Amino acid sequence: MAEHVAKSPALDVPPEPPAKRIKLSPQPKKQDADDSGPASPSATPLVADLAEQLDAQERNKYVKGKKLGSGQYADVFSAYLVTDPTQLVAIKKIKVGAEVKEMGISYDSLREIRFLQELDHPNIIKLYSVFSTKNQNLNLVLEQLPQGDLLKLIQDTQNISYTPADVKAWMLMLMRAVHFCHANFILHRDIKPNNLLIAANGEIKLADFGLARSFADPYQPMTYNTITIWYRPPELFFQAQFYGGAVDVWSCGAVFAELISRDVLFRAWPESEMNMVKLICEKVGTPTEENWPGVSKLKGYVTPTEIQPVRPKDYWLANFRTIGEIGVDLLMKMLTLDPKVRLSAEGVLKHEYWTSAPRPSKLEALPRKGGGIEVMGEDLKRRGGEVPGKENERGDKVARKIDFGAAK
Amino acid sequence: MSRLAQQKSSPVARRDGGAVRPPGDSLLTPQDGELPTRQMDRMSLSYSTHTDSPATEVCPVCKSTKYMNPNLKFLVNPVCYHKMCESCVDRLFSHGPAPCPIKGCSETLRKNRFRKQTFEDIKVEREVDIRKKVAQVFNRREEEFASLREYNDYLNDVEDITFNLINNIDIEETQRRFKNHEDKWKENIVENASLAQQEQMLYAEQQKAEREQAKRRREEARREEMEERKEAEATRRDMLRRLENGQDPEEVKKERAAVQLKKRQNRQDAANRQSQLKAADATNGSSSFVIKGLKNKKAKLEPEAPVDPFGGLTFEHSYFSLQDDYVWEGLREAKRDPLIAAGGYDIASFTGRALCEAFSGLGVMVADEAVERERLNEPETLSTTKAEIAAKDVKMEDPF
Numbered sequence: 001m002a003e004h005v006a007k008s009p010a011l012d013v014p015p016e017p018p019a020k021r022i023k024l025s026p027q028p029k030k031q032d033a034d035d036s037g038p039a040s041p042s043a044t045p046l047v048a049d050l051a052e053q054l055d056a057q058e059r060n061k062y063v064k065g066k067k068l069g070s071g072q073y074a075d076v077f078s079a080y081l082v083t084d085p086t087q088l089v090a091i092k093k094i095k096v097g098a099e100v101k102e103m104g105i106s107y108d109s110l111r112e113i114r115f116l117q118e119l120d121h122p123n124i125i126k127l128y129s130v131f132s133t134k135n136q137n138l139n140l141v142l143e144q145l146p147q148g149d150l151l152k153l154i155q156d157t158q159n160i161s162y163t164p165a166d167v168k169a170w171m172l173m174l175m176r177a178v179h180f181c182h183a184n185f186i187l188h189r190d191i192k193p194n195n196l197l198i199a200a201n202g203e204i205k206l207a208d209f210g211l212a213r214s215f216a217d218p219y220q221p222m223t224y225n226t227i228t229i230w231y232r233p234p235e236l237f238f239q240a241q242f243y244g245g246a247v248d249v250w251s252c253g254a255v256f257a258e259l260i261s262r263d264v265l266f267r268a269w270p271e272s273e274m275n276m277v278k279l280i281c282e283k284v285g286t287p288t289e290e291n292w293p294g295v296s297k298l299k300g301y302v303t304p305t306e307i308q309p310v311r312p313k314d315y316w317l318a319n320f321r322t323i324g325e326i327g328v329d330l331l332m333k334m335l336t337l338d339p340k341v342r343l344s345a346e347g348v349l350k351h352e353y354w355t356s357a358p359r360p361s362k363l364e365a366l367p368r369k370g371g372g373i374e375v376m377g378e379d380l381k382r383r384g385g386e387v388p389g390k391e392n393e394r395g396d397k398v399a400r401k402i403d404f405g406a407a408k
Numbered sequence: 409m410s411r412l413a414q415q416k417s418s419p420v421a422r423r424d425g426g427a428v429r430p431p432g433d434s435l436l437t438p439q440d441g442e443l444p445t446r447q448m449d450r451m452s453l454s455y456s457t458h459t460d461s462p463a464t465e466v467c468p469v470c471k472s473t474k475y476m477n478p479n480l481k482f483l484v485n486p487v488c489y490h491k492m493c494e495s496c497v498d499r500l501f502s503h504g505p506a507p508c509p510i511k512g513c514s515e516t517l518r519k520n521r522f523r524k525q526t527f528e529d530i531k532v533e534r535e536v537d538i539r540k541k542v543a544q545v546f547n548r549r550e551e552e553f554a555s556l557r558e559y560n561d562y563l564n565d566v567e568d569i570t571f572n573l574i575n576n577i578d579i580e581e582t583q584r585r586f587k588n589h590e591d592k593w594k595e596n597i598v599e600n601a602s603l604a605q606q607e608q609m610l611y612a613e614q615q616k617a618e619r620e621q622a623k624r625r626r627e628e629a630r631r632e633e634m635e636e637r638k639e640a641e642a643t644r645r646d647m648l649r650r651l652e653n654g655q656d657p658e659e660v661k662k663e664r665a666a667v668q669l670k671k672r673q674n675r676q677d678a679a680n681r682q683s684q685l686k687a688a689d690a691t692n693g694s695s696s697f698v699i700k701g702l703k704n705k706k707a708k709l710e711p712e713a714p715v716d717p718f719g720g721l722t723f724e725h726s727y728f729s730l731q732d733d734y735v736w737e738g739l740r741e742a743k744r745d746p747l748i749a750a751g752g753y754d755i756a757s758f759t760g761r762a763l764c765e766a767f768s769g770l771g772v773m774v775a776d777e778a779v780e781r782e783r784l785n786e787p788e789t790l791s792t793t794k795a796e797i798a799a800k801d802v803k804m805e806d807p808f
């Protein structure tokens with residue numbers, strides 16, 4: 001199998017996402033040196049004809065149903081197979097944006113397709129196939145995840161209560177997904193509770209790969225203007241262009257804290273970068289050369305006027321004591337200022353938190369929105385959001401994955 | 409306020425001595441997990457006049473009434489329990505934590521903690537909250553105590569603490585006891601909470617299984633009855649037909665009796681089998697019964713495999729092994745560049761990726777790929793998509 005999964009010429013993607021997906025901060029001009037200009041959408045007519053036929057065939061396999069939700073750049077519908085109405089999928093219809101006129105296809109969806117087809121993991125949403133419609137609308141056929149997202153659970157403080165063991169189970173699934181991405185050299189760059197969808201059986205699925213990218217080569221700068229602002233790590237506020245998996249680990253740490261306190265950890269208001277840095281200084285500590293060698297060399301670093309020393313363990317314990325001392329230790333190591341010192345996803349999974357008491361909750365014991373035990377019992381019969389009986393065919397729908405050594 | 413466990417009473421003086429506590433001097437910080445203890449006194453003062461019928465309820469902040477606006481909904485925040493309407497909550501707290509607008513109340517409230525009032529009487533609401541909080545922390549189980557006596561003493565203490573918290577008696581001392589217990593039993597609390605949850609789950613599951621079994625049995629019985637009726641009808645018709653055809657009535661009668669005997673025996677066998685199955689079901693199901701009423705905590709936690717954080721995933725490279733460091737001209741500069749290091753860029757992850765990509769071609773069997781391509785071009789597999797077709801033909805540089 002080839003090490004690059006080759007793709008349609010139309011899938012030749014320009015580098016970083018355009019302004020539309022910029023996460024609430026002004027777009028810096030020309031900051032990406034890897035901005036190599038748009039690639040040519042040069043499908044040969046023959047391929048295009050055939051492709052159109054195939055598209056129609058793929059499209060006609062599904063019956064579209066009610067809307068499941070919509071986001072900044074897509075509407076998501078429920079759908080089922082014509083041949084078997086019990087087989088549910090979700091069709092994510094990409095909204096046509098400005099760049100579509102230019103490119104014929106949206107960057108974000110390309111990222112999403114590109115990475116999702118490479119990743120096959122129980123905690124990462126599955127992409128079954130892709131088709132387009134007349135007006136160049138791109139449709140991703142995804143596994144349907146009918147239980148909403150983690151944000152809905154966190155916010156429903158009236159009806160949903162959960163235990164430290166539940167938090168551990170959710171975080172473990174999240175960290176496995178992130179570790180898997182990193183082990184496959186992919187950065188997600190948009191980890192937050194509403195991108196963590198919940199499958200019928202309670203499994204967490206990392207979704208929305210619209211901002212993902214592969215690890216950069218040395219000297220290949222990346223954008224610092226990524227990750228939803230509340231979940232963005234300090235190095236990106238300081239405009240670092242060479243970064244790694246540590247950015248996702250910070251976001252995971254923020255999700256961890258949010259799960260425990262049921263409130264956003266760094267809720268800057270108004271949502272400016274300056275306020276975010278202020279909040280991070282206040283809650284974690286002020287980044288200095290002492291606690292983060294080299295930080296002052298970063299382009300966006302502002303020499304602080306007053307210094308909040310790095311918060312000690314007691315401070316964290318006072319706020320997050322429900323997860324115990326070991327849990328707090330992990331949380332602090334995920335929210336360490338210096339990305340070199342911050343745990344990697346692998347380091348997080350090696351922490352003793354996971355194996356110490358309490359055991360992470362079993363899937364069936366995890367709280368879920370609405371539908372009581374009865375409904376859940378029904379759901380449990382099906383595995384995940386998987387289309388029953390489709391496992392073997394899936395590989396044929398989506399371009400084949402890279403074989404990363406012996407990833408077993 | 410009611411005291412549930414009527415056991416030995418605490419000294420009366422303590423109860424009378426409950427001073428009005430100034431707000432904000434609680435031992436616990438106003439966060440989740442906090443005990444709703446404050447301000448009850450002031451609150452009952454300001455609201456005793458407002459417990460009128462729901463139709464004339466007035467929002468103390470914007471003065472809207474149910475009469476003017478039938479959709480008016482009231483919310484309370486379990487920090488100070490001041491009631492206000494939903495639109496006031498939206499307006500005041502959407503931009504983050506803000507002070508309670510009720511005059512004289514200085515609590516900082518968060519929007520996501522507002523909720524509908526469950527009980528009409530706000531005092532009951534607060535008592536239920538306190539009871540919930542206490543029950544969460546004081547969740548020791550009977551099986552942890554050597555004797556029933558000790559368990560009862562413990563329950564009594566818990567009720568004392570609950571009573572004091574509800575009535576603002578000896579509040580500092582009580583909160584200290586609460587916190588001491590919470591710290592001392594931290595791990596046990598967490599463990600018992602998850603045990604309780606598991607039991608609840610098991611119980612619910614078992615109830616469901618029982619209901620399903622009952623339903624199956626009913627259906628089975630109905631099916632049998634129908635079959636019996638059908639059979640009887642068929643035999644009757646058969647007999648009539650034979651009589652019409654001029655067979656000897658005695659003969660027909662005898663034959664019919666024999667057939668019916670045989671059928672009855674078959675049914676008997678089936679019934680036996682059914683009851684055997686039922687018995688087997690019951691013994692299988694009984695394992696969850698044991699868990700439900702089990703006394704011994706240790707026995708309840710069946711040995712489970714230790715948690716594997718990696719979920720059985722290992723990343724082994726079949727073609728190479730990674731060194732800690734590579735001396736290569738192209739990387740030397742990067743290693744020294746403070747900008748690259750400060751942002752958290754990890755050179756080792758690059759060398760790892762480079763090697764992985766360099767070696768991943770070794771697993772390719774060109775012949776297999778060709779066969780695959782053939783297959784894709786056959787008409788019956790035309791269900792493939794645009795992306796795939798191209799996937800086999802076009803080699804793409806990493807464009808990101």
Ligand SMILES: Nc1ncnc2c1ncn2[C@@H]1O[C@H](COP(=O)(O)OP(=O)(O)OP(=O)(O)O)[C@@H](O)[C@H]1O
Pocket residue numbers: 068069070071072073074075076090092125142143144145146148149194195197207208210
């Ligand atoms: N596979 C799925 N199954 C069920 N619902 C889904 C699925 N995928 C997405 N949704 C719903 O649709 C919403 C939007 O999806 P998604 O986050 O992928 O779109 P987006 O445009 O990237 O959103 P964002 O605003 O976060 O950028 C989700 O919040 C979720 O409620």
Ligand SMILES: [Mg+2]
Pocket residue numbers: 071194195208
């Ligand atoms: Mg999203």
Ligand SMILES: [Zn+2]
Pocket residue numbers: 467468469470471472492493494495496
């Ligand atoms: Zn009001």
Ligand SMILES: [Zn+2]
Pocket residue numbers: 488489490508509510513514515
């Ligand atoms: Zn108040």
